[in-house]
Amino acid sequence: MLLPRITADTGWSSGTATAAFSLALLISAAVGIPVGRVLDRHGPRAVMTGGSVLATVAVLTVAAAPSLPLFFAGWMLAGAAMAATFYQPAFAAVTRWWGPDRVRALTVITLAGGLASTLFAPLTTALAAHLSWRSTYAILAVILAAVTIPAHALALRAPWPPAPAVPAQQTGRNGSVARSRPFVLLATAFTLSGFAVYAVVIGIVPLMTERGASTTAAAWALGLGGAGQTLGRALYAALAGRTGVTTRTVTLIAAGGATTGALGLVPGPFPLLIVLAVAAGMVRGNLTLLQATAVADRWGTGSYGRLSALLAAPATVAAALAPWAGASLAAALGGHAALFVLLAGASAAAALLAAAAVTSRRRPVPAPAA
Numbered sequence: 001m002l003l004p005r006i007t008a009d010t011g012w013s014s015g016t017a018t019a020a021f022s023l024a025l026l027i028s029a030a031v032g033i034p035v036g037r038v039l040d041r042h043g044p045r046a047v048m049t050g051g052s053v054l055a056t057v058a059v060l061t062v063a064a065a066p067s068l069p070l071f072f073a074g075w076m077l078a079g080a081a082m083a084a085t086f087y088q089p090a091f092a093a094v095t096r097w098w099g100p101d102r103v104r105a106l107t108v109i110t111l112a113g114g115l116a117s118t119l120f121a122p123l124t125t126a127l128a129a130h131l132s133w134r135s136t137y138a139i140l141a142v143i144l145a146a147v148t149i150p151a152h153a154l155a156l157r158a159p160w161p162p163a164p165a166v167p168a169q170q171t172g173r174n175g176s177v178a179r180s181r182p183f184v185l186l187a188t189a190f191t192l193s194g195f196a197v198y199a200v201v202i203g204i205v206p207l208m209t210e211r212g213a214s215t216t217a218a219a220w221a222l223g224l225g226g227a228g229q230t231l232g233r234a235l236y237a238a239l240a241g242r243t244g245v246t247t248r249t250v251t252l253i254a255a256g257g258a259t260t261g262a263l264g265l266v267p268g269p270f271p272l273l274i275v276l277a278v279a280a281g282m283v284r285g286n287l288t289l290l291q292a293t294a295v296a297d298r299w300g301t302g303s304y305g306r307l308s309a310l311l312a313a314p315a316t317v318a319a320a321l322a323p324w325a326g327a328s329l330a331a332a333l334g335g336h337a338a339l340f341v342l343l344a345g346a347s348a349a350a351a352l353l354a355a356a357a358v359t360s361r362r363r364p365v366p367a368p369a370a
Contacts (some may be wrong), residue, residue, distance in 0.1 A: 026079065185353050
């Protein structure tokens with residue numbers, strides 16, 4: 001929302017300003033791993049309250065930055081704050097506190113989180129229509145501090161349950177889940193799938209305009225895809241209750257590839273493209289919860305914070321690279337339709353990797369020799 005105003009006011013290029021945000025995502029991926037360890041041991045209150053304070057400082061730094069280095073520094077602080085306040089720490093808290101009922105709690109969290117752009121994109125636009133981008137960021141920082149710092153400090157005081165033990169048969173041969181073959185395959189699958197998903201979100205508007213839609217109509221396609229994402233999250237609990245973890249993972253990743261491929265191959269009419277965009281959004285909504293439950297469903301909740309951060313880190317890196325890589329690939333392939341077909345192939349490969357990522361939990365433990 002603010003990028004055009006930032007570049008017009010400062011003279012920085014759009015690519016340079018966007019790189020600061022991509023750097024924040026990369027830092028978030030790296031910082032999320034030690035944050036996950038702290039969460040496993042001590043719970044979310046200090047982590048998320050401190051993260052909210054740091055986030056406020058970061059946004060104010062971005063708002064006041066008189067030079068590009070300080071602008072980058074503000075976004076680097078924001079990246080660390082993301083690791084302490086976004087979905088991963090919230091998922092860790094909910095998973096430990098709610099235990100077997102975690103899917104319902106995770107669904108509520110993601111439904112609320114899904115409203116972020118719905119509420120704050122128009123609010124940011126409205127503020128920017130009357131204020132400078134710096135003042136807009138400053139007001140958003142005040143809102144952030146007023147809402148999230150006391151909420152995290154006061155509402156996250158429940159006792160932190162002790163970590164359940166991880167059965168030995170759920171680890172790899174070297175005793176580490178994170179180095180086991182199923183974990184590595186699953187992380188690779190989520191990375192490929194995540195890259196495809198983020199590239200599709202970034203590419204849906206130019207794809208629609210290449211098909212002859214107006215910018216306004218293309219924006220509606222993106223927005224309705226977001227509505228589909230919310231609907232998909234609401235349906236995840238029913239899907240989880242009727243499918244096994246491997247079947248669910250493979251099916252959803254493959255469905256993401258199918259909707260992406262259809263968007264690339266179907267030229268129209270525009271209402272059909274809207275239907276496909278909504279279907280793609282529904283799959284994206286399910287994939288968010290799929291990743292949130294992946295660790296607990298396979299390896300329990302004992303080291304959820306650390307393992308989920310390790311699982312999410314490469315996918316976060318892929319998300320950071322997706323806007324640049326997707327645009328570059330679209331230019332090389334001659335358009336976004338060909339890009340979407342390529343991304344569908346990446347999702348298909350991810351589904352195959354997910355099918356191979358069967359944990360040892362599903363294999364019988366051999367009886368000791370007589």
